[in-house]
Amino acid sequence: xxxxxxxxxxxxxxxxxxxxxxxxxxxxxxxxxxxxxxxxxxxxxxxxxxxxxxxxxxxxxxxxxxxxxxxxxxxxxxxxxxxxxxxxxxxxxxxxxxxxxxxxxxxxxxxxxxxxxxxxxxxxx
Ligand SMILES: Cc1cc2nc3c(=O)[nH]c(=O)nc-3n(C[C@H](O)[C@H](O)[C@H](O)COP(=O)(O)O)c2cc1C
Numbered sequence: 715x716x717x718x719x720x721x722x723x724x725x726x727x728x729x730x731x732x733x734x735x736x737x738x739x740x741x742x743x744x745x746x747x748x749x750x751x752x753x754x755x756x757x758x759x760x761x762x763x764x765x766x767x768x769x770x771x772x773x774x775x776x777x778x779x780x781x782x783x784x785x786x787x788x789x790x791x792x793x794x795x796x797x798x799x800x801x802x803x804x805x806x807x808x809x810x811x812x813x814x815x816x817x818x819x820x821x822x823x824x825x826x827x828x829x830x831x832x833x834x835x836x837x838x839x
Contacts, residue, residue, distance in 0.1 A: 729784065736789040745792070756830050758808050760800060799839050803832045808834040 726786070737745075747761055755759060766772055769788055775793075776785045797804070809823050 731787040731789070732786055733787040733789075742790060749792075756805075756808075756834075757812075758804060758830075759830060760797045760804060762795045762797070764791075764793040766793060800834075802831050802835065805834065 719825070746765075753757075754760070766775070769786065772786045772791050776782070779785045786829070805827055809820075809827050811820065813820055813823060
């Protein structure tokens with residue numbers, strides 16, 4: 715836990731990137747693993763993550779990001795795209811995975827499943 719505080723003391727939002735430098739495959743993998751382990755509401759992680767290296771595509775995306783240089787200068791552009799339309803399958807797929815990996819009976823998560831669906835299905839989307 716001590717390391718987290720030390721890391722937070724020097725972290726900052728990078729505004730300028732050196733386009734001659736490239737994040738290593740190993741560091742990129744660490745960043746992706748961090749996103750995989752990060753918390754999200756109910757643990758559903760209702761988004762896709764795109765890693766975009768293609769320069770042409772990033773030039774096209776730049777105007778949608780207030781023409782900020784980071785979009786094209788960074789070696790990788792990581793885009794979080796939230797799922798705009800989803801149904802009960804979002805909860806079912808998540809809980810299928812949960813019961814399989816934790817060796818739980820489906821009945822053990824039925825209440826949680828009903829709860830999440832009742833909250834999520836009423837949201838505008
Ligand atoms: C909702 C939101 C949108 C942001 N959008 C941008 C952005 O478009 N470009 C950018 O350079 N930083 C953006 N930031 C990052 C902030 O500018 C940055 O966190 C702030 O400058 C604090 O700096 P620090 O992270 O170095 O402490 C955004 C932050 C928030 C909360």
